[in-house]
């Protein structure tokens with residue numbers, strides 16, 4: 001098997017709800033760091049800013065340890081003034097990268113919408129802070145669930161690049177052709193920013209199905225059927241999941257993906273196991 005050129009690997013965390021969760025997250029981060037020094041760690045932001053304080057707490061904890069941390073920032077549920085204050089805070093913490101999103105619409109349906117879409121948030125960040133931040137935005141090789149047409153979804157993606165995004169991270173997918181097609185479209189339209197595949201490990205069938213239904217990621221039939229068949233046989237399910245996702249990552253890197261962004265679910269083991277399977 002040929003060695004793959006060194007890609008940029010990054011890891012995503014969500015802010016834990018408890019002190020014990022925070023302690024565990026710090027151990028996870030240290031384990032990942034000791035194993036392969038990810039390029040950066042991103043920290044998600046809850047729907048409508050619901051985890052604002054806990055996101056900030058984790059970002060501060062990591063930034064104070066000089067760890068390269070990239071907070072997610074969303075515009076739904078936040079006023080321009082609140083976003084401005086957050087940007088100032090992140091600048092004071094020497095944060096230099098943001099994952100910039102519209103954000104998921106809260107279940108209540110209520111949200112502040114001074115900025116309605118991610119491209120407007122990117123423009124606002126550029127207006128407020130110039131080139132201080134490296135800005136990553138979201139990309140959807142299988143299309144965003146609310147999108148009207150594939151064409152309009154891609155046009156809206158391009159708006160985020162025009163507004164000043166430096167790179168994109170994809171929603172997770174298991175159909176590699178969707179990513180290849182997305183990259184072909186980027187090339188066709190002269191978009192040359194890095195588009196890093198988001199990688200979701202497969203460890204739990206129920207939660208994967210639930211989340212995939214919400215975010216519009218397809219679980220191909222051959223994967224779903226096999227996961228269903230394993231049912232409570234956790235060990236076989238996880239071994240199969242590891243194999244599937246490692247193969248996906250290997251193929252992505254072989255076809256030129258600039259890196260991989262791991263949705264770690266705050267666990268180190270699976271991400272490390274996938275990474276170890278890649279002969280990097």
Ligand code: FAD
Nearest residue numbers: 044045072101102103104117118138144146147156169171
């Ligand atoms: P946008 O780019 O604004 O697109 C949203 C929808 O609106 C799309 O259907 C698009 O086609 C459409 N659209 C865009 N512009 C226009 C326009 N001008 N007119 C009409 N329609 C338009 N969510 C969170 O809440 N917190 C997180 O931390 C978080 N992290 C994420 C990280 C990654 C890598 C990814 C891929 C997603 C993440 N999400 C997160 C989910 C994301 O917030 C949702 O998918 C959200 O619904 C869309 O965000 P967006 O930035 O892609 O929005």
